[in-house]
Amino acid sequence: MRNTAAIMQRELLSLFCSPVAYIVLMGFLIATGVIAWVTSAFEPGAPATLRTVFTGTMFVLVIFVPAISMRTISEEYRSGTFESLMTAPVSDFQLVLGKYLATMVFYLIMIAGTLVYPIMMMIFGSPSLGVAFSGYLGLIAVGSAFMAVGIFASSLTRNQIVAWILGTIPLVLLVLFGQFFVQFFEGRLRSFFQSLNIVRRFDQFNRGLISSEDVVFFLGVTVLFLFLAVKVVESRRWR
Amino acid sequence: MIEVKNLSKFYGHVRAVDNISFTVAEGDVVGFLGPNGAGKTTTIRILTCYQPATSGSATVAGHDVFKESLKVRTEVGYLPENVPLYPEMRTREYLRFRGKLRGLDRPEREAAIARVTERCWLGDVIDRPIGQLSKGYRQRIGLADALLHNPRVLILDEPTVGLDPAQIRETRALIRELANEHTVMLSSHNLAEVEATCRKLVIINRGAIVAAGTPDELRQRITGGSKLIAELRGPNEQVAAGIRELNGVSDVHTEAREGWTRVTITSAKDLRESIYTMSTQKGWPLRELRREVATLEDFFVKIVAAAREETVTPKV
Numbered sequence: 001m002r003n004t005a006a007i008m009q010r011e012l013l014s015l016f017c018s019p020v021a022y023i024v025l026m027g028f029l030i031a032t033g034v035i036a037w038v039t040s041a042f043e044p045g046a047p048a049t050l051r052t053v054f055t056g057t058m059f060v061l062v063i064f065v066p067a068i069s070m071r072t073i074s075e076e077y078r079s080g081t082f083e084s085l086m087t088a089p090v091s092d093f094q095l096v097l098g099k100y101l102a103t104m105v106f107y108l109i110m111i112a113g114t115l116v117y118p119i120m121m122m123i124f125g126s127p128s129l130g131v132a133f134s135g136y137l138g139l140i141a142v143g144s145a146f147m148a149v150g151i152f153a154s155s156l157t158r159n160q161i162v163a164w165i166l167g168t169i170p171l172v173l174l175v176l177f178g179q180f181f182v183q184f185f186e187g188r189l190r191s192f193f194q195s196l197n198i199v200r201r202f203d204q205f206n207r208g209l210i211s212s213e214d215v216v217f218f219l220g221v222t223v224l225f226l227f228l229a230v231k232v233v234e235s236r237r238w239r
Numbered sequence: 240m241i242e243v244k245n246l247s248k249f250y251g252h253v254r255a256v257d258n259i260s261f262t263v264a265e266g267d268v269v270g271f272l273g274p275n276g277a278g279k280t281t282t283i284r285i286l287t288c289y290q291p292a293t294s295g296s297a298t299v300a301g302h303d304v305f306k307e308s309l310k311v312r313t314e315v316g317y318l319p320e321n322v323p324l325y326p327e328m329r330t331r332e333y334l335r336f337r338g339k340l341r342g343l344d345r346p347e348r349e350a351a352i353a354r355v356t357e358r359c360w361l362g363d364v365i366d367r368p369i370g371q372l373s374k375g376y377r378q379r380i381g382l383a384d385a386l387l388h389n390p391r392v393l394i395l396d397e398p399t400v401g402l403d404p405a406q407i408r409e410t411r412a413l414i415r416e417l418a419n420e421h422t423v424m425l426s427s428h429n430l431a432e433v434e435a436t437c438r439k440l441v442i443i444n445r446g447a448i449v450a451a452g453t454p455d456e457l458r459q460r461i462t463g464g465s466k467l468i469a470e471l472r473g474p475n476e477q478v479a480a481g482i483r484e485l486n487g488v489s490d491v492h493t494e495a496r497e498g499w500t501r502v503t504i505t506s507a508k509d510l511r512e513s514i515y516t517m518s519t520q521k522g523w524p525l526r527e528l529r530r531e532v533a534t535l536e537d538f539f540v541k542i543v544a545a546a547r548e549e550t551v552t553p554k555v
Contacts, residue, residue, distance in 0.1 A: 002339055002342065003339070003340055005339075006336055006339035006340055007340075009336075010325070010328070010336045013327070013328065013332070014325060014327050014328070017327035018327070079323050079325070079326075080319065080321055080323030081323040081324065081325060082323075083284075083289055083319045083323060084317070084319055084323050084337075084384070085340075086288075086289055087287040087288060087289050087312055087315070087317045087319070088312060088337065088340045088341065089309050089312040089313045089340065089341070089342065090340055091309065236289075236290065237290075237291050
């Protein structure tokens with residue numbers, strides 16, 4: 001536990017010492033701002049909901065989440081600090097978990113920046129707070145699953161840029177094509193691809209519907225990819 | 240303290256470490272010596288649980304490096320070869336982080352940091368970002384990190400590489416001092432360093448152990464084939480023939496030099512007295528007579544040269 005906390009703390013410190021963190025924060029806030037503007041969520045007479053903004057935000061996360069996680073493990077490989085970490089009494093699991101928690105803290109800080117939109121909406125209208133809450137829960141669930149994929153990608157390579165690309169590609173496939181692929185398949189495969197449709201699952205949260213199935217799905221993806229990352233880190237022992 | 244039995248490591252088909260065995264007793268200071276690429280770092284990485292061995296076994300402080308890796312890691316203080324550090328952290332932050340990983344609670348940690356800061360002369364840089372520090376300081380931070388939890392075993396991979404002469408001397412003195420409290424194993428490709436700091440040597444080349452023992456033991460083994468050099472004024476052939484007749488001569492090489500004959504003799508015995516007697520009996524004046532004792536350096540250089548030749552020769 002203490003090891004995980006120590007690794008998390010150190011990772012956060014390093015994140016905030018690197019320009020990447022600030023570029024990601026700034027880029028994300030600009031992108032969500034543009035989305036809020038383009039979707040005219042704040043037009044007079046429009047319904048007091050952030051649903052369109054949140055949907056757009058999810059697409060933006062495909063690019064920004066792997067940018068947060070890309071350095072986590074690959075930078076340790078590249079700088080050689082992986083060796084000093086792995087020769088200290090730290091388990092592979094503690095390492096991956098610490099990295100995940102650190103990037104999630106950063107992620108929460110990042111999406112906290114979008115809280116201005118529900119606050120503005122409360123000033124000018126009367127949005128449903130429950131729906132806004134469930135929307136944020138959805139963002140956290142999606143972000144957590146994406147982060148796990150990103151950390152897995154980071155565990156595969158010593159190059160941050162490669163880690164970012166490796167993290168983004170599967171997310172792009174899942175988010176953008178998940179919906180289109182479905183129509184090419186029949187039967188079991190179709191329902192399989194339907195269950196991978198992240199856009200639809202996220203939209204449930206966005207409508208204020210927190211279903212256990214969706215929560216389990218995102219948690220499951222998180223656990224699966226963190227587990228895979230642990231296995232990759234471990235793999236140097238049997239290579 | 241460290242026991243290595245028939246340890247081998249292959250990277251694909253490349254043999255990095257080939258069936259080596261050695262032991263390091265508690266309180267020993269062992270120098271692991273070999274040219275670059277001999278397998279030193281690979282062996283050390285196996286002992287510190289960073290990499291698995293392909294076959295064979297190794298125990299450190301009584302724990303198997305593969306089965307009880309976490310226990311081994313708590314007993315070992317390790318200085319990796321290139322001293323990887325986080326450049327964005329300050330020295331104190333880094334040592335605190337490492338202290339936490341070592342399971343030290345806050346008062347223990349602060350005490351340990353104060354102790355290693357003094358020991359490794361880090362007082363000046365304790366609050367500076369590591370990225371701004373010179374190689375010498377980085378090396379000391381690595382050493383401080385290895386000492387933080389007061390481990391029973393210290394494993395140092397090339398501890399003085401990249402330091403200036405004054406720092407090398409300081410580091411060697413520090414290692415000798417540490418040897419009183421810890422079992423130390425250090426690797427080096429520099430014989431002088433190992434001779435200056437270690438009580439025992441293990442010489443490794445191309446993955447295999449070539450020689451092991453105390454420096455004196457090794458020296459004795461090498462002096463077996465020592466050389467005598469003599470310069471006499473006498474006819475070349477007669478001098479050579481005369482010397483060949485002496486007892487214990489295995490090889491004679493003569494060379495004419497401005498009327499003098501320079502003889503290089505390889506022998507198992509010290510023949511200086513018999514050569515002097517011969518020169519007086521035959522009336523050949525003697526102007527030089529000395530015995531060249533082979534040093535460990537010669538031995539080591541021979542090993543390195545052999546390794547280099549083999550790597551230069553293209554493989555068929």
